[in-house]
Amino acid sequence: MNQNQIHSPSAGISAAIKERRSVKLFRQEPLPKGLLEELLNVAVWAPNHGLREPWRFIAFEGEGAKFLGEAAFSFVKRAAADPDFAVKRKEYISNIPLTLIVVMPEDPRQREWDEDYAAVSALVQNFQLAAWEKGVGTIWKTDPYIYAPEFRSRIGVKPGEKIVAMVHAGYPEAIPASRPRTEASRLLTVVDHYPESGTLE
Numbered sequence: 549m550n551q552n553q554i555h556s557p558s559a560g561i562s563a564a565i566k567e568r569r570s571v572k573l574f575r576q577e578p579l580p581k582g583l584l585e586e587l588l589n590v591a592v593w594a595p596n597h598g599l600r601e602p603w604r605f606i607a608f609e610g611e612g613a614k615f616l617g618e619a620a621f622s623f624v625k626r627a628a629a630d631p632d633f634a635v636k637r638k639e640y641i642s643n644i645p646l647t648l649i650v651v652m653p654e655d656p657r658q659r660e661w662d663e664d665y666a667a668v669s670a671l672v673q674n675f676q677l678a679a680w681e682k683g684v685g686t687i688w689k690t691d692p693y694i695y696a697p698e699f700r701s702r703i704g705v706k707p708g709e710k711i712v713a714m715v716h717a718g719y720p721e722a723i724p725a726s727r728p729r730t731e732a733s734r735l736l737t738v739v740d741h742y743p744e745s746g747t748l749e
């Protein structure tokens with residue numbers, strides 16, 4: 549292929565985007581060795597301004613998942629009204645085959661922060677789609693404890709770093725039904741004329 553030719557996206561991309569679902573229930577089966585790195589090496593092709601690559605990753609598997617469940621439990625048991633909820637949450641997290649924490653350095657400049665957050669979000673979506681393509685389900689979580697200083701420091705997230713996503717992953721036990729999206733035409737303004745007043749309504 550000529551280097552300047554734009555590679556046309558395969559029909560598979562649209563299908564993957566539409567068919568991916570957030571999965572909450574996973575089979576116990578661990579993911580194959582090397583798959584995490586393979587998925588991340590796809591995900592890092594996300595657009596990112598200045599090629600700052602504003603991300604790093606912490607992955608929890610096996611006994612690591614038990615540690616993560618315990619770290620979450622310490623926070624949830626204090627915050628949740630129902631003590632059973634904290635125990636259930638600990639068990640849930642401890643049994644997930646893979647949890648990926650996606651961390652971004654917080655640039656003090658607003659524009660760079662916004663760009664970096666957008667880039668990391670694109671990376672997370674890439675990761676979810678690449679996983680889906682391999683039959684692996686994921687869900688992007690922003691549970692309250694990812695903001696708790698104690699939880700953050702326990703899992704090695706430094707001051708000046710933001711946890712953008714906690715992604716649970718594994719082979720799906722169940723795939724939820726999709727919920728419809730608003731037809732884009734209802735949200736779209738096309739400007740194909742010069743507005744008489746000089747301003748768009």
Ligand SMILES: Cc1cc2nc3c(=O)[nH]c(=O)nc-3n(C[C@H](O)[C@H](O)[C@H](O)COP(=O)(O)O)c2cc1C
Pocket residue numbers: 568569570571687688689690691
């Ligand atoms: C930034 C972000 C944070 C999310 N946090 C949570 C969460 O904390 N808990 C949860 O159940 N789902 C969370 N989700 C997943 C959404 O609930 C899910 O994408 C939405 O319900 C649409 O379902 P779908 O992904 O199957 O299309 C999050 C998604 C995004 C993009």
